[in-house]
Amino acid sequence: MTTPHRSSTQVPWRQWLRACMAGGVVLFSGSLLAATPIPAGPLVTTEWLAQNLDNPQVRIVEVSVNPGLYERGHVPGAVNFSWHQDLNDRVRRDIVGKEAFEALLSKAGVKQDTTVVLYGDTNNWFAAWGAWVFDIYGVKNVKLLDGGRKKWEAENQPLNNRVPEFAATSYKVTKVNTDLRARLSDALAAAEGKSNAKLVDIRSADEYTGKIFAPAGVPELSIRAGHIPGAANVPWGQAVKEDGTFKSAEDLKKLYASAGVDGSKPIITYCRIGERSSHTWFALSKILGYSVKNYDGSWTEYGNAVGVPITNPAGTIWAAK
Numbered sequence: 626m627t628t629p630h631r632s633s634t635q636v637p638w639r640q641w642l643r644a645c646m647a648g649g650v651v652l653f654s655g656s657l658l659a660a661t662p663i664p665a666g667p668l669v670t671t672e673w674l675a676q677n678l679d680n681p682q683v684r685i686v687e688v689s690v691n692p693g694l695y696e697r698g699h700v701p702g703a704v705n706f707s708w709h710q711d712l713n714d715r716v717r718r719d720i721v722g723k724e725a726f727e728a729l730l731s732k733a734g735v736k737q738d739t740t741v742v743l744y745g746d747t748n749n750w751f752a753a754w755g756a757w758v759f760d761i762y763g764v765k766n767v768k769l770l771d772g773g774r775k776k777w778e779a780e781n782q783p784l785n786n787r788v789p790e791f792a793a794t795s796y797k798v799t800k801v802n803t804d805l806r807a808r809l810s811d812a813l814a815a816a817e818g819k820s821n822a823k824l825v826d827i828r829s830a831d832e833y834t835g836k837i838f839a840p841a842g843v844p845e846l847s848i849r850a851g852h853i854p855g856a857a858n859v860p861w862g863q864a865v866k867e868d869g870t871f872k873s874a875e876d877l878k879k880l881y882a883s884a885g886v887d888g889s890k891p892i893i894t895y896c897r898i899g900e901r902s903s904h905t906w907f908a909l910s911k912i913l914g915y916s917v918k919n920y921d922g923s924w925t926e927y928g929n930a931v932g933v934p935i936t937n938p939a940g941t942i943w944a945a946k
Contacts, residue, residue, distance in 0.1 A: 663740050667756075667911035668771040668871065674742060675782055678702050684739050684791075688712065688755040689746040689774065690900075698784035700744065700770075700777060704733045705788070708751040708900075712758050720758050720806075720921070727796050730764070734791030737765070744770035744777065748869055750861075753903040756911070757919050763800035769907060772869040779868065805910075807893045807920035812927055815893060816854045816934055822891045824856035825884070827905040828924070832897070833858040835939035838928075845898050847928025851937030853895070857884040861901045864908045874912055881909065888915035895920040895927070 660680040664673060677683050678701050685703040687695050695705040706712055711729055712721050721729070735741060741764065745752035752769060759767045770777065778784070807822075814820040831837045835850035852858070863880055865871055872880070878887075886892060892915055894902040899921030910917040920927075927933060 663766075664768075667768055667907070669742055669768045670771055671777050671780055671782055674700070674770055674777075678783075682738070682740055683742060684733060684735050685742050685744070686733065686755065687745055687774070688743055688752045690751045691746050694746055694774075696786060698786050700774075701783055701785045701787070702789050703744075704791075706733075706755060708745075708754065712751075712755055718922075720761065723762065723798050723801060726758070726762055727798055730796040731794050734794055735764075735796050736794050737796070740766040740768065742768050742770055744773045746774045747900075748775065748861075748865070748904065749773035750900040750904050753907045754900050754921075756907055757805065757903045760910075761802050761805050762798045763802060769911075771871060775869045805918055807895070807918035807922075809922055809926055809930060809933075811893060811918065812853055812895065812920050812922075813933055816856075818855075820891075822893050822918075823886055824853050825881075825886055825892055825894045825902075825905060825909075826852045826856040826858050827861040827894060827896050827902050828852075828858070829860055830858060832924075835937035835941045838941070839897055839924075843897070845925045847897075847924050848943070849928045849935050849937070850939065850941045851928070851935045852924075853927060854934050854936045856895075856936075857886055859884045859886070859905070861896070861904050864905060871908060871912060877908055877913055881913070886915075888913060892917040893920050894918070895923040897924045899923045 660677050661673060663682065685700050686706050687699050687703045688706050688708055689695060690708050706729065714721060741759065743752040743755045749769060752773060756767055756769055811822065812824065815822040815824050826833050832839065833852045838850045839846055859881060864877060871877070881887065892909055894905045894909065894917060896902040899919060902919050902923060906917050906919040909915045
C-alpha cells in the first residue's frame with residue numbers, strides 16, 4: 626500500500642486518516658503533516674499533538690484511571706502509565722519510588738531531552754498528578770495536553786489500540802524536589818497559623834462545607850467531613866472552560882485572587898486523594914508560576930487524623946447530624 630498523493634480533490638487528511646484505521650492501526654500519520662516546533666509553556670493543543678504523533682523528540686503518555694480505556698483506544702504512539710500501578714507505590718500510600726520511576730521512563734524510551742506530553746481521562750486529573758510526580762523527579766520538558774482525552778475524542782482525533790515499542794534508555798533522576806509535596810504536618814501548621822501558607826481546597830462546595838463526605842460512589846472515605854481551617858474553596862472546575870481546556874492566565878489570576886490567593890504567599894492545594902488538587906497545582910504552579918505544594922494525603926488523611934482541627938459548617942459528625 627502506498628501513501629496517496631495530495632490533490633485538489635483529495636478528502637481532508639483527518640477523514641483519510643480515519644478511513645485508513647483498520648483494526649485500530651493508524652497509517653502514515655508522520656507523512657501527512659510534518660512535525661512542528663515544540664511550543665514553549667506547559668501546555669500543548671490537540672492540533673499541535675495531531676501534527677507531532679511521530680515526532681521522535683516527543684513521547685506521549687496516557688495517565689488514565691478507568692481500567693481498559695487505554696487498551697480500547699488511545700492517542701497513536703502513546704504509552705500507558707497506570708495511575709494505580711505505575712505512579713503510586715504498590716505497597717505504601719506514597720508516590721512511585723525513584724528507582725521504579727527511572728525504570729518506568731527507561732522502558733518508555735524517555736531521554737533527558739525528550740519532551741513528554743501527558744494526557745488522560747477524567748478531566749486530566751490523573752495526568753496532572755503525573756505532571757506533579759514528573760516535576761518532583763526533575764523531569765524537564767513535561768507538558769499537558771490541554772483538554773485531555775475528552776477534547777481529543779470530541780474532535781474525532783485519531784485513536785488506535787496498538788501498544789508502541791521504543792528502544793529502552795537508561796533514564797536517571799538527577800534531582801528530587803520534595804518541596805513540591807505537602808505533608809499532614811504542613812497542612813496542620815497552616816491550619817493553626819504556624820505557617821503563612823495559603824490552603825486551597827479544590828473540592829465541591831458540598832464537600833468543603835461538610836454536607837457530604839465525598840462524591841457519590843467513591844471508595845476512599847473519611848471519618849469526618851468539612852475542610853481544613855482557613856482554606857479557601859475554589860473548585861477545580863472553575864479553572865477550565867467548557868471544553869476542558871484551561872482558562873487564560875489572566876482569567877486564572879482573577880479567579881484565585883478573588884479567593885485571596887494571589888501568589889504572594891506559598892500555596893498548598895488539596896482535595897480528597899490528591900488528584901483533583903494536582904490539576905489546580907498545575908494551574909497555579911505551571912501556568913501562573915506561583916509557589917505551590919500539592920497535599921496528596923488530602924482529606925482522606927486529614928479527615929481521618931486524630932486531634933486535628935476541622936471546620937464543618939454543615940455540622941455533620943460521624944455521618945450523622
